[in-house]
Amino acid sequence: MNTVKLEIENRKGLKLQAYLELPANQKPNQFAIFAHCFSCNSNFNAVKNISRSLSNHGFGVLRFDFTGLGKSEGEFAESHFSANVEDLLDVHTYLEKHYKAPALLVGHSLGGAAVIVAASKLESVKAVATIGAPATVNHVTHLFSHAINDIPEKGEIEVQIGGRPFKINQDFVADFNKTDLPKIIKELRKPILVLHAPFDKIVGIENAHQIYHNAIHPKSFVSLDTADHLLSKSSDSIYVGNMIGTWAERYFEPEENSMISAEGEQLVGHLNVLEDNFTTSIQTKKHSFIADEPTSVGGDDFGPSPYDFLSAGLAACTVMTLKLYAERKKWDLQEVFVYITYSKKHSDDLNIDVDTPTRFDHLQKKLKFIGDLDEKQTQRLKEIASKCPVHKTLQNKIMIETEILES
Numbered sequence: 001m002n003t004v005k006l007e008i009e010n011r012k013g014l015k016l017q018a019y020l021e022l023p024a025n026q027k028p029n030q031f032a033i034f035a036h037c038f039s040c041n042s043n044f045n046a047v048k049n050i051s052r053s054l055s056n057h058g059f060g061v062l063r064f065d066f067t068g069l070g071k072s073e074g075e076f077a078e079s080h081f082s083a084n085v086e087d088l089l090d091v092h093t094y095l096e097k098h099y100k101a102p103a104l105l106v107g108h109s110l111g112g113a114a115v116i117v118a119a120s121k122l123e124s125v126k127a128v129a130t131i132g133a134p135a136t137v138n139h140v141t142h143l144f145s146h147a148i149n150d151i152p153e154k155g156e157i158e159v160q161i162g163g164r165p166f167k168i169n170q171d172f173v174a175d176f177n178k179t180d181l182p183k184i185i186k187e188l189r190k191p192i193l194v195l196h197a198p199f200d201k202i203v204g205i206e207n208a209h210q211i212y213h214n215a216i217h218p219k220s221f222v223s224l225d226t227a228d229h230l231l232s233k234s235s236d237s238i239y240v241g242n243m244i245g246t247w248a249e250r251y252f253e254p255e256e257n258s259m260i261s262a263e264g265e266q267l268v269g270h271l272n273v274l275e276d277n278f279t280t281s282i283q284t285k286k287h288s289f290i291a292d293e294p295t296s297v298g299g300d301d302f303g304p305s306p307y308d309f310l311s312a313g314l315a316a317c318t319v320m321t322l323k324l325y326a327e328r329k330k331w332d333l334q335e336v337f338v339y340i341t342y343s344k345k346h347s348d349d350l351n352i353d354v355d356t357p358t359r360f361d362h363l364q365k366k367l368k369f370i371g372d373l374d375e376k377q378t379q380r381l382k383e384i385a386s387k388c389p390v391h392k393t394l395q396n397k398i399m400i401e402t403e404i405l406e407s
Contacts, residue, residue, distance in 0.1 A: 003275045008064065010090040014073040018042065018064035018091065020099075021055040023281065023288065028060030030252050031095055032104035035088060035111030035118075036063070037132075037230065041070030046230060046237035050106065050131075052302070053241025056281070056288055057249065060099065061106075064091055081114065081137050081179060088118040096124070103127065104248055109203060109229065113137050113181055116192075120184050127251045129193040129244045132229050134203050135210035137179045185214040193247050195222045195240055202229035220247060238302065279303070311340035314363060317390035325384045331377055335370035338385070363394065 006018040019042060022028060032054060036047050042063040051061040065072035066087050068079040088105070095102050101124035107115035112133025119125040185192075192215050196208035212221050222243050227236040269291070271280045278299040280291040291306055293299025304312065315338045326333035345362040347354050367385055369378060385391070 008094045016064050017071040021051045021061045023055050029058040031060045031100050031102040033102050034063040035107035035115050037109030041065045049237035050241035054245050057245030084114040085117045127191040131195045132203050135207040137181050138177050182214050191218045191251050193220045197224040197227040200229045307342045314390050315340045317388040318385050321388035332372040337368040339366040
């Protein structure tokens, strides 16, 4: 993936900080905008995880800070709901002018309500996804309702939202009552995906029911099980991004994945050293996937490790070879499981007689067969498992040639 930092000027002349997440080939099939939750910002882990997961599905995803939040200019009191919608429209205009009009809007919490309203105003938007979104805009006022009565006297007050201080005024509060979100949802007439955690303590699950009830088909709902409102666990936000990416594929014409340049090879791996830690995007002509390192060694664990992929290649080749052999023999092999573990093992542990004791790369392959097979058939399948092409390759002497390509 590739992250581009942007600065977008909104209609009030305020500069909004934004980041554009691009696929490894830097050529998105479609563009999307992500709207963060109330009082959050574009650098929340959940926002980054969802955006980057979507980029693996071919989207260019622009995540940005609303007015007065994160590193965008302006005051929080200016970041009322109507201003959020205006920011979305301005960001849409920027993408349309400099890249391509976004076709997908994704919003978290109040950002979900904002993308619904924005989508109703934008012809280019073909689909909408909401995450933990309220069914009405004024739902958010419960966060500071205890202090609203002080506003007429003081003009401006400071409230605590999510453990952080924010200043609000009467215009800020009044704006949340201006939008009839249920009516807008009923008239939206665009595919909508509603994602919500059933035990969300900030925005209750009944909100998802109301949004879904008001929406017109095509509409879909995905339960986020044990996730919290802010998607604090990385696994939850990555799941959300992948679900949206998979769902959205139905509403956009597939496009061939044109690589930056594979130089005529089978695949290309790309790592933005400044932005992505160890997270590496890998792409073939038609498929993309992510490699990473586990958190125990300093990675973000966004994907399998390089040795996981090595083991995966062996496992995939093994099961395919066994399938072909069993079908040719007309044996009753219904399912096959191959369990692979890579490790380093000492020659003494492997009972290998060498002049100088050393450690060997070791791949443990375990097989499990489902079907009506006798002992002789099972043993023959074990022999065939060692004859798959990748198994043979790993046991041969391998020559790897490395050369430098001009930038």
